[in-house]
Amino acid sequence: MDRKSSLTLPPCGHGSEMIMETMRRQQELLMQLRALVLPLLHGVHDTSADIAVQLFDDVIGCNVSVASKLEGCLMSTGENDTPVVELVDDKSLVRKRNSTDAAGDRTTEEQAKPNNSAGQKRRRNDKRSRSLVTHVPHYDGHQWRKYGQKNINGRQHPRNYYRCAYRERNCLATKTIEQQEQNNAGTSSAMAGEENAEYTVVYYGDHTCKDHNISMVQAPQPVNMDLQNGEMAQATANEADLDLPALLEVFDNSLIDWDDWKM
DNA sequence: GACATTTGACCTAA
DNA sequence: TTAGGTCAAATGTC
Known part of the structure; x- marks a missing residue:
């Protein structure tokens, strides 16, 4: 896992953009991992698949939540990209x-x-x-x-x-x-x-x-x-x-x- | 014939 | 009053 993602968030401002990029990368990797894992579980271990879905979505949800908050800060400081x-x-x-x-x-x-x-x-x-x-x-x-x-x-x-x-x-x-x-x-x-x-x-x-x-x-x-x-x-x-x-x-x-x- | 899409009408929030 | 969201009959496709 990308260790950058575990860094403590700095105050909004300089350096936040790099963290945003890291967060996006983390989301992408998580979603790729989920797309790989879930098809393997489905049909074989339906219960496990359900749990896996919840776990993946929880993790990604946390990531998105943090990213959105940070993005909100970036918007307010004018530091943002598209x-x-x-x-x-x-x-x-x-x-x-x-x-x-x-x-x-x-x-x-x-x-x-x-x-x-x-x-x-x-x-x-x-x-x-x-x-x-x-x-x-x-x-x-x-x-x-x-x-x-x-x-x-x-x-x-x-x-x-x-x-x-x-x-x-x-x-x-x-x-x-x-x-x-x-x-x-x-x-x-x-x-x-x-x-x-x-x-x-x-x-x-x-x-x-x-x-x-x-x-x-x-x-x-x-x-x-x-x-x-x-x-x-x-x-x-x-x-x-x-x-x-x-x-x-x-x-x-x-x-x-x-x-x-x-x- | 069954099913999906199109499109004009209708309804509601702003 | 207007614009956006949904309904439902008409139409198209397989």
Whole structure:
């Protein structure tokens, strides 16, 4: 294990950036280790796999928690960078709400209900969302079903709404995918632009169909979605075709509800 | 025919 | 009043 990660955090300011890089590296290594170990346990020792998932997620959760706090300090001191794949605060992506915690809990409770009545439009709970920027928004180890698309004010690309395909199992996880705007309009081909496109993925809620997550890692059959025409196709993805760090990043964020693990 | 996606309408929070 | 999130009928695909 990287010994740098065990260093005592210095006050925010000089040197913090190096620690942030180390923390990110530690997260990446942990997620790679998890992706390697969990498929080996699944199907052979289901109980052990469950425990391993919790342990991995706990460790990664601690890491993320520390990193986010440190990042908050960096933001306040103006010392920050923007990695290609980064965890971002969803407050910039989800409409701000000044509701109280009680209001937030109420929203969560309403989400948990299968169907309250006609017109059950719910606001997402900001506290339970996680977002990231990635080139491979669909490689997250889950199966999603698209239920909506919306043109967002002032944005080049529409926002796509997905919910877990196993909703009948009361899995209430949802996510939105939105292609980030690009400034290099008019350069090269549109195809090249698509290949380099980055997507903002925001996850809401947590999966209660975790068995499928693990199996998907074991035998990756990612769903390749062409956002431009909405067609869904099974991609026979070789491991070489996958952007592994990005895959792990997405997998991590879609699987874990940090608040729940700490309960 | 079954299942998934599209898309306009509806609802609610800001 | 507006913008964003969800529903559900229509449509497409296999």
